Amino acid sequence: MSGGTHAGRYDVIIVGGGIMGAATAFHLRTLYGKSVVLLERGMVGAGASGVNFGNVRRQGRFLPQMPLSHRAREIWGRLPELLGEDCEFLATGGLRVAYSQADMAVLEKHVNEARDWDLHLDLLGQNAIRSRWPWLGPDVVGALMSPDDGHANPRLVAPAFGRAAKRAGVVVHEQCEVADIAREATGFRVTAKTGLEVRGEVLLNSAGYWGGRIAADFGEPVPIVPRGPQMAVTEPLPYFMEPVLGGVSSNIYLRQVKRGNVVFGGGLRGPVETDPPRGRPVPELSIAQWGRVVRFVPALAGVQVIRSWTGVEGYMDDDIPVMGESGTTPGLFHAFGFCGHGFQLGPGVGAVMAELIATGRTVTPIDPFHIRRFESLKPA
Amino acid sequence: MADPRIVIVGAGPAGTRAAEAFVRHGLRPVVIDEAQRSGGQIYRRQPPGFSRPAKAVYGFEAGRAEGVHGAFDALAGSIDHRPETLVWNIQAGAVHTAPAGGGAVGRVEYDALILATGACDRVIPFPGWTTAGVYTLGAAQIALKYQACAIGGRVVFMGTGPLLYLVAYQYAKAGAKVAAVLDTTTFATKLGALRRLLAVPQAFLKGLYYLGWLRRHGVAIHEGVTPVRAEGEQAVTAMVFRTARGQERRIECDAVGFGYGLQSETQLADLVGCSFVYEPHSRQWLPEADADGRSSVAGVYLAGDGRRVRGADFAEMAGELAALAVLHDVGRPAAGDRLAELRRGLDRGLRWGGALQAVFPVPHRFLGDLPAETVLCRCEGVTVGDARRAVDDLDAREINRAKALSRIGMGRCQGRYCGLSAATILAETAGADPSTAMRLRGQAPVKPIPLTQQEVPS
Ligand SMILES: Cc1cc2nc3c(=O)[nH]c(=O)nc-3n(C[C@H](O)[C@H](O)[C@H](O)COP(=O)(O)OP(=O)(O)OC[C@H]3O[C@@H](n4cnc5c(N)ncnc54)[C@H](O)[C@@H]3O)c2cc1C
Numbered sequence: 001m002s003g004g005t006h007a008g009r010y011d012v013i014i015v016g017g018g019i020m021g022a023a024t025a026f027h028l029r030t031l032y033g034k035s036v037v038l039l040e041r042g043m044v045g046a047g048a049s050g051v052n053f054g055n056v057r058r059q060g061r062f063l064p065q066m067p068l069s070h071r072a073r074e075i076w077g078r079l080p081e082l083l084g085e086d087c088e089f090l091a092t093g094g095l096r097v098a099y100s101q102a103d104m105a106v107l108e109k110h111v112n113e114a115r116d117w118d119l120h121l122d123l124l125g126q127n128a129i130r131s132r133w134p135w136l137g138p139d140v141v142g143a144l145m146s147p148d149d150g151h152a153n154p155r156l157v158a159p160a161f162g163r164a165a166k167r168a169g170v171v172v173h174e175q176c177e178v179a180d181i182a183r184e185a186t187g188f189r190v191t192a193k194t195g196l197e198v199r200g201e202v203l204l205n206s207a208g209y210w211g212g213r214i215a216a217d218f219g220e221p222v223p224i225v226p227r228g229p230q231m232a233v234t235e236p237l238p239y240f241m242e243p244v245l246g247g248v249s250s251n252i253y254l255r256q257v258k259r260g261n262v263v264f265g266g267g268l269r270g271p272v273e274t275d276p277p278r279g280r281p282v283p284e285l286s287i288a289q290w291g292r293v294v295r296f297v298p299a300l301a302g303v304q305v306i307r308s309w310t311g312v313e314g315y316m317d318d319d320i321p322v323m324g325e326s327g328t329t330p331g332l333f334h335a336f337g338f339c340g341h342g343f344q345l346g347p348g349v350g351a352v353m354a355e356l357i358a359t360g361r362t363v364t365p366i367d368p369f370h371i372r373r374f375e376s377l378k379p380a
Numbered sequence: 381m382a383d384p385r386i387v388i389v390g391a392g393p394a395g396t397r398a399a400e401a402f403v404r405h406g407l408r409p410v411v412i413d414e415a416q417r418s419g420g421q422i423y424r425r426q427p428p429g430f431s432r433p434a435k436a437v438y439g440f441e442a443g444r445a446e447g448v449h450g451a452f453d454a455l456a457g458s459i460d461h462r463p464e465t466l467v468w469n470i471q472a473g474a475v476h477t478a479p480a481g482g483g484a485v486g487r488v489e490y491d492a493l494i495l496a497t498g499a500c501d502r503v504i505p506f507p508g509w510t511t512a513g514v515y516t517l518g519a520a521q522i523a524l525k526y527q528a529c530a531i532g533g534r535v536v537f538m539g540t541g542p543l544l545y546l547v548a549y550q551y552a553k554a555g556a557k558v559a560a561v562l563d564t565t566t567f568a569t570k571l572g573a574l575r576r577l578l579a580v581p582q583a584f585l586k587g588l589y590y591l592g593w594l595r596r597h598g599v600a601i602h603e604g605v606t607p608v609r610a611e612g613e614q615a616v617t618a619m620v621f622r623t624a625r626g627q628e629r630r631i632e633c634d635a636v637g638f639g640y641g642l643q644s645e646t647q648l649a650d651l652v653g654c655s656f657v658y659e660p661h662s663r664q665w666l667p668e669a670d671a672d673g674r675s676s677v678a679g680v681y682l683a684g685d686g687r688r689v690r691g692a693d694f695a696e697m698a699g700e701l702a703a704l705a706v707l708h709d710v711g712r713p714a715a716g717d718r719l720a721e722l723r724r725g726l727d728r729g730l731r732w733g734g735a736l737q738a739v740f741p742v743p744h745r746f747l748g749d750l751p752a753e754t755v756l757c758r759c760e761g762v763t764v765g766d767a768r769r770a771v772d773d774l775d776a777r778e779i780n781r782a783k784a785l786s787r788i789g790m791g792r793c794q795g796r797y798c799g800l801s802a803a804t805i806l807a808e809t810a811g812a813d814p815s816t817a818m819r820l821r822g823q824a825p826v827k828p829i830p831l832t833q834q835e836v837p838s
């Protein structure tokens with residue numbers, strides 16, 4: 001599966017081929033001409049990056065993340081030009097729906113604050129909603145529309161970044177689990193379970209939930225837990241649901257793909273196994289989810305659910321990711337723990353991490369995500 | 381100690397005999413089946429109100445059918461039978477159920493679970509196979525057995541396996557015109573396997589009987605054929621095939637029944653976490669079990685065609701044997717030498733299964749020659765060409781990867797119909813052994829269930 005001529009020595013070694021690792025590899029190679037090797041335990045983009053809900057959503061985020069999110073959104077619009085395919089990205093608009101005055105208050109506050117972060121949202125009342133989306137449940141009191149958000153097919157995106165990176169000259173090793181990372185006089189030596197050994201100046205830890213373990217190995221532990229958001233999909237239906245839907249206090253989200261299937265998720269996150277990774281939706285949680293979906297869109301009652309799934313995602317205790325250079329080890333960089341909202345960010349994270357690694361700085365502020373915020377957890 | 385909670389999924393021959401053994405030993409199993417009545421596939425019973433005699437519905441098997449039905453009916457009151465109930469998911473320790481027609485979902489806890497889920501038709505696509513009027517052999521037979529209707533008035537039956545001649549015979553007897561029987565196995569292959577077939581003489585003789593009967597009644601039989609296409613716009617109007625000598629022939633018809641034997645229904649075994657092994661002849665991954673039916677997961681047992689396709693008689697034995705294994709494991713071993721007898725019987729079953737595979741080989745070779753535009757995954761409209769491109773352009777050599785990137789097997793049948801064929805196409809395109817394409821992972825619900833507001837079962 002390798003496709004390069006470097007004799008085991010690279011500018012950058014990337015551990016973890018999710019959307020973060022694949023997009024960073026792509027940008028490092030295409031924008032900065034770095035020699036890069038990408039090591040992935042399974043297949044590129046088959047983890048959280050390949051099984052997520054597919055929401056390309058900016059509204060409702062932690063606001064200091066907005067510059068990163070905007071940078072990502074700009075890349076989403078250029079996927080055909082960058083990757084040669086659109087990965088089914090559709091800017092259908094994203095709608096966050098309120099069921100109570102308390103929900104409405106949250107939305108109103110968000111509209112005002114988001115303006116300062118260059119995110120323009122439309123607050124809609126009951127009448128506007130009734131006339132535009134008459135199929136929404138009767139107890140909706142208002143909604144917030146983010147017109148340029150949308151959704152994409154997660155199964156396609158990270159693999160497409162991986163293939164484009166490979167075409168550009170990144171060496172990609174799949175089925176290649178990293179077993180050991182050693183710091184050397186100049187850079188890192190990484191050994192995989194397959195026996196493969198590579199050396200590099202810089203190492204990017206983009207190992208998703210498992211990124212927490214790599215950080216801990218370098219003396220900077222973080223509070224991260226693995227969880228599985230639960231997803232399911234219906235049989236294909238005539239296309240009717242343009243915007244991606246999400247709740248405010250009701251944690252439910254739905255989108256309809258052009259083929260007609262309605263994908264939905266939300267509710268409690270289930271437990272998952274991490275070694276090896278294996279997620280199975282918890283049936284009780286699936287059942288609880290169905291009721292909420294029907295409340296959201298009553299017309300879906302009785303429609304057939306054909307499949308359910310989940311995946312392993314890493315959640316930090318403060319619900320924001322770890323991004324930036326290591327606090328302990330020169331040459332080590334982190335981008336992991338995306339807390340259930342990393343898909344939209346992925347292309348932007350790739351651009352930002354590549355810029356940071358290649359130039360030592362980034363125009364996009366990512367300070368709030370630095371690993372040093374967990375300094376107090378460091379071993380004495 | 382409280383009685384162990386036993387759940388049996390499937391009320392076919394295997395499930396019936398398992399339930400009977402538990403009752404004999406003083407236990408009251410829960411028996412769950414999607415179907416309205418017991419009997420499973422081969423002994424599927426007519427809906428209420430239909431009253432054809434057993435001989436008319438089951439032919440030579442009437443005695444055995446009545447035996448299995450009678451055994452199940454005699455258990456009424458001693459078992460907790462839940463008909464028209466789908467097991468849609470399993471988690472360690474509990475099966476999750478949904479009523480066949482929609483309604484409240486449920487959850488049944490178990491200490492021991494017997495999966496007797498049976499088999500379904502093995503399909504290999506050919507151009508035109510999704511045209512209206514093209515059915516699987518099993519479906520053609522069920523239409524006749526269950527609802528007493530035929531799939532057409534002038535029917536071509538095509539494929540391989542014991543069902544081929546049987547269904548053709550049953551249709552002809554019921555008064556339908558059988559336009560031809562197109563057997564994909566050559567005469568020479570069958571002759572070569574003759575000795576192995578004689579291991580189970582009755583079955584062999586039955587086969588000969590159907591063949592002779594069809595010949596005597598003037599039904600055209602072609603051996604060693606290759607399907608070319610089903611013709612017809614709105615509905616099938618003709619079946620085109622190549623003879624063993626390579627000549628193209630066309631037979632007018634208004635229905636086609638085709639199939640290449642059976643494949644085990646293994647989704648539940650997968651969901652509960654059983655380990656699987658590759659079986660090279662059928663190219664199916666099958667759940668592992670010991671001689672008595674213990675799977676790799678403690679408390680989960682496998683019996684009947686859902687474990688290995690060996691037919692109904694051996695399914696009966698395997699069901700009873702799995703129940704005896706459960707009884708042994710829960711500390712209530714059965715007395716006597718029934719265990720040894722069943723093990724010997726199943727040993728013969730093993731040989732019989734091998735003989736069946738030799739006489740009715742799955743014609744995997746057809747897959748390599750399929751035109752690119754042939755539909756492979758009918759649920760998602762994925763073609764053979766799309767599958768080959770998944771390998772060539774997207775480097776998806778493993779079937780779950782190909783599913784993610786090309787939608788093969790992503791539809792409502794969960795890849796039951798296309799999964800095995802797709803694996804072979806991926807592997808052949810990659811120039812690799814078919815086992816390297818692996819198998820589609822099962823995902824709940826194993827069959828579609830309606831989205832409704834539900835109480836979460838406690
Ligand atoms: C079910 C679900 C729904 C979600 N919905 C959304 C959504 O709608 N919108 C949104 O923005 N986000 C969503 N997310 C979150 C989003 O998917 C993730 O934040 C994002 O994909 C994280 O990308 P990643 O590259 O960090 O992680 P991953 O995709 O998990 O990639 C990490 C990779 O590292 C590999 N790896 C780990 N250890 C090793 C090792 N030792 N050697 C080699 N490789 C290793 C893993 O195999 C894995 O492929 C969802 C997540 C899930 C699970």
Ligand SMILES: Cc1cc2nc3c(=O)[nH]c(=O)nc-3n(C[C@H](O)[C@H](O)[C@H](O)COP(=O)(O)OP(=O)(O)OC[C@H]3O[C@@H](n4cnc5c(N)ncnc54)[C@H](O)[C@@H]3O)c2cc1C
Nearest residue numbers: 390392393394414420421422467498518684685691692695
């Ligand atoms: C369509 C068809 C026709 C056949 N006709 C013949 C024939 O004419 N002659 C012959 O010799 N052999 C025939 N066979 C083969 C024969 O049916 C089997 O060898 C035999 O029935 C195996 O018995 P079993 O108990 O293992 O499974 P089955 O008899 O198949 O019983 C399995 C039962 O499990 C139930 N089940 C499966 N999954 C679930 C679930 N998730 N939830 C709830 N219930 C479930 C099914 O409804 C079914 O009743 C046929 C097979 C098929 C598929």
